Amino acid sequence: MVRRVTELALRTFGGKEHCEVLPFGSQATGLCLPGSDIDFVIRFFKKEDGGKEGGGDEQEEDGDCDPARSNPLHAFADAVREDFGVPGEFDAEDVLEIDGGNGSATTDDERLSYLEVIEHTRVPLVKFTVFPQNIDVDVCFDQPNGPESADLMHRFMESMPPLRPLTFALKYFLSSRDINKPFTGGIGSYLLQLMIVSFLQHRSREDASRGCGASGRHFNLGSLLVDFFELYGSDFNYVTAGISVRHDGYYFPKGAPDRREVFCSPRGPFTLAVENPLDVEMDVGAGAFRMQMISRIFGHAYKTLVAYVSEPALLSPEESVLARILPVSPEMEKRRAMKANEEGGEDWVATGGAGGVRAHERRVGGNAVGSIERGTPSEGRKGRTTAAVGPQGRRGGRTTVEASAGGEETAEILRRAESTATSSRGRGRAKRGRETGNGTKIVTSCCQLLMLRTALPV
Known part of the structure; x- marks a missing residue:
């Protein structure tokens, strides 16, 4: 996809002598999730730039004689529509016929399903x-600082080693709630990364002051996420404080005379002000107008x-925090x-049951594991006994209680969440748990999530 869009842009705007096509964002940093956008910036060469291979000498200044350059948004949209096909020409049911019905597609099978020219926005x-x-x-087009960011x-x-795994986990957190798109008031990828960088900078200083070291390599990912x-x-004061990641990170007053014009948003006081380290006169958080809800x-x-x-x-024990x-x-x-x-791990073999009792059999690392569940959906709780038989025939068993998603149980969990999060005793227990054993469940879950990431097909 990167190659196809690049070739299309070069054909539309006159080739490498007149413009360059640069991917940026999560595709360039390697921080993309499956389904992440592919971001491109097309930069035109001006006469004083000289173009490439001397091509700039043949250009008219500012591209006045080139209608594609005078209105690049609509020119490229027309080129995309012509190259990929007009929306509606390709029926979604035809995907079953692609490549023998296995759902894989070639370049000729790709069609346009959505196209929009967004003009009245910051970018x-x-x-x-x-x-x-x-x-x-x-x-x-001609946007600064994309590849540089x-x-x-x-x-x-x-x-900062924790930056990469935290970015994956938090990007998925935002995308699962549809609050990751800047043009709808969400937190974009670059803004999220700057928020994480600022958080890690301040956290490193706190750890260094306690004698824990500031390298970040000892950090517990579960603790950092919480x-x-x-x-x-x-804790963060969105009304008065802004974020800068320059000079090892610091907070600044949004209402300061030299900051007020850029970082005091007319949308209201409850906005996130984040200085662009590549352009200190730009507020990266200006587009996140739903920040109060996101907070x-x-x-x-x-x-x-x-x-x-x-x-x-x-x-x-089997459930993930x-x-x-x-x-x-x-x-x-x-x-x-x-x-x-691939790793000789868990492989389900058989499952069955009747009369409120279900039996499962699976293999975990080559060992046979059986489980029995008793209970009905209306009971609200069910007991489960699990027994594992190893290669040498040793047998170990444990009994756990699993809560269902019934209304009373859910309400009780929310009451516990509210009470433990607001009481100093609960926060102290959580802190000790994150620094010792209990935080391991979050770390393990986070690492498992990251291992499931695959590169976006391009």
Whole structure:
């Protein structure tokens, strides 16, 4: 897809002598999730730039005689429509016929399913989606600092090892709630990365002052995730404070005379002000106008994690704490099974039952594991006994209690979350749990989530 869009842009605007096409964003930094957008910036060479291979000498200044350059948004949108096909020409049911019905597609099978020219925004762009892979592509023109911001993130990732896994987990958290699109008031990828960088900078200084070291290599990912939600969900003052990641990171007053014009948003006081380290006169957070709602979502995630970490009995040993805030998609389940099979891990063999009793059999690392569940959906709780038989015939058993998603049980969990998150005793227990054993469940879940990530097909 990157090659096809690049070739299309070069054909539309006169070739490499007149413009360059640069991918940026999560594709350039390697921080993309399956289904992430592919971002491009098309930069035109001016006469004084000299173009490439001397081509700039033949250009008219500012491209006055080139209608494509005078209105690049609509010129490129027309080229995309012609190259990929007009929306509506390709029936979604035809995907079953692609490549013998297995759902894989070639370049000739790709069709346009969505196209929009977004002009009245801070960054005008052409946005389109390609079917059947449902790849979203955003193309903007002559915007500064796109590829440069990717280089900056590479440097931050080298100096801050937790930045990469936290970005994956939080990007999925935002996308699962549809609050990751800047043009709808959400938190974009670059803004999220700057928020994480600022958080890690301040966290490193706090750890260094306590004699824990500031390298970041010893950090517990579960603890960092919970503390991130706590900072931006309850502690950070959005009304008066702004964020800068320059000079090892600091907060600045949004209302200061030299900052007020850029960082005091006319949308209201409750906005996130984040200085662009590549252009200090630009507010990266200006587009996140739903920040007040997003802050409440962060706060709810923090309380949920604290409740389950403080009260481990709420979960059985097999259940994930992270799954309480990150939905497990069918694609993740599929890839987890594939990875388990590759590593000789879990492989379901048989399941069955009747009369409220269900029996399961599976293999975990070559060992046979059986489980029995008793109970009916109306009972609200069910007991489960699991026994494992190893290669040498040793047998070990344990009994756990699993809570169903009944209304009373859910209400009780929310009450526990509220009480433990607001009481100093509960927060102290959660802190100790995150620093010792209980936080391991979040770390393990986070690492498992990251291992399920696959590169976006391009």
